[in-house]
Amino acid sequence: MNYFSISEAAAQFGVPESTLRYYEKKGLIPLLERDEAGRRMFSEFHMILLKVVMNLKRTNMPLGSIRQYVNWVVEGDGTTRQRLDMMLKHRQNVLYEISVMHEALDGINIKIATYEERVQRQSLQQVSK
Amino acid sequence: MNYFSISEAAAQFGVPESTLRYYEKKGLIPLLERDEAGRRMFSEFHMILLKVVMNLKRTNMPLGSIRQYVNWVVEGDGTTRQRLDMMLKHRQNVLYEISVMHEALDGINIKIATYEERVQRQSLQQVSK
DNA sequence: GCTTGACTTAAACCATGGTTTAAGTCCTAT
DNA sequence: ATAGGACTTAAACCATGGTTTAAGTCAAGC
Numbered sequence: 001m002n003y004f005s006i007s008e009a010a011a012q013f014g015v016p017e018s019t020l021r022y023y024e025k026k027g028l029i030p031l032l033e034r035d036e037a038g039r040r041m042f043s044e045f046h047m048i049l050l051k052v053v054m055n056l057k058r059t060n061m062p063l064g065s066i067r068q069y070v071n072w073v074v075e076g077d078g079t080t081r082q083r084l085d086m087m088l089k090h091r092q093n094v095l096y097e098i099s100v101m102h103e104a105l106d107g108i109n110i111k112i113a114t115y116e117e118r119v120q121r122q123s124l125q126q127v128s129k
Numbered sequence: 130m131n132y133f134s135i136s137e138a139a140a141q142f143g144v145p146e147s148t149l150r151y152y153e154k155k156g157l158i159p160l161l162e163r164d165e166a167g168r169r170m171f172s173e174f175h176m177i178l179l180k181v182v183m184n185l186k187r188t189n190m191p192l193g194s195i196r197q198y199v200n201w202v203v204e205g206d207g208t209t210r211q212r213l214d215m216m217l218k219h220r221q222n223v224l225y226e227i228s229v230m231h232e233a234l235d236g237i238n239i240k241i242a243t244y245e246e247r248v249q250r251q252s253l254q255q256v257s258k
Numbered sequence: 259g260c261t262t263g264a265c266t267t268a269a270a271c272c273a274t275g276g277t278t279t280a281a282g283t284c285c286t287a288t
Numbered sequence: 289a290t291a292g293g294a295c296t297t298a299a300a301c302c303a304t305g306g307t308t309t310a311a312g313t314c315a316a317g318c
Contacts, residue, residue, distance in 0.1 A: 007294075017295090018277055026275095037284055039295055055236040058229055063275070080251065084244035087237055094234055098227055100187055105223055107184040108216055115213035122209065136264075146265090147307055155305095166314055168265055192305070 003033070003041035012047065013054055027067040028053055030074050049073065059094045132162070132170035141176065142183055156196040157182055159203050178202065188223045 010017045023029050033041045056066050072079035139146045162170045185195050201208035
């Protein structure tokens with residue numbers, strides 16, 4: 001099994017190392033092993049878990065909830081039901097968030113149409129001066 | 130022309146009054162008139178502007194950029210081009226954000242499928258005990 | 259005339275999600 | 289053996305977006 005250093009993990013996920021240290025402190029990265037010099041070693045397990053963590057983060061799950069999820073992962077198969085419920089709820093939240101953004105975008109598109117028309121008219125006036 | 134009180138405006142947009150006061154302080158609500166007692170009076174113009182402001186906020190435009198937009202609105206028709214550019218850029222940002230969330234959601238959906246299968250298997254094992 | 263409710267202000271406070279700093283340890287290559 | 293680079297820690301610092309607090313003003317109804 002090969003391990004990744006913090007710099008490799010950070011590069012992999014496109015975040016600064018400081019973010020990974022912060023996540024570990026917050027309980028989002030459990031069971032991290034250390035080498036003889038005390039440096040973090042990210043296993044395959046961690047890389048896979050981190051991918052999930054990052055997906056949750058990108059969809060705006062609060063770090064505290066992500067920690068709860070991670071705790072359940074560590075607890076094992078007895079928590080599958082809780083994790084499933086959490087993911088189902090989260091999916092609803094995300095879909096709702098996206099729909100709110102789409103609605104807001106409709107309003108913005110109307111503004112864009114208005115401004116495009118006005119810019120058009122203004123440039124015509126320039127020509128006919 | 131009828132005016133709205135801060136409580137009416139807040140109710141209209143589903144935010145606390147404190148948020149509207151904060152937005153005014155931050156320059157997101159320009160030209161607010163006051164009655165004899167110093168209370169804010171929201172005109173039709175403000176209600177329409179606020180709707181746009183809220184659409185920008187819901188799509189995660191930073192308050193500082195919203196203020197820039199509002200300043201351009203106050204400046205008048207000479208700034209139509211800037212506003213159009215800003216809205217076009219913002220639309221791209223929002224569409225990108227939404228696409229990132231959809232991608233993350235794909236990962237979450239895979240987790241959901243795994244968990245559903247596992248929950249299924251676990252309940253079957255219960256039955257066959 | 260006095261209480262109640264709606265408003266005012268400035269300033270302090272809060273949560274979230276990190277980033278930065280300072281001081282130190284350790285391995286590698288020259 | 290020494291310099292450089294990668295790492296460690298705890299704690300301070302930061303930005304964003306508000307919310308809360310404390311003290312006060314004002315108008316209306318009893």
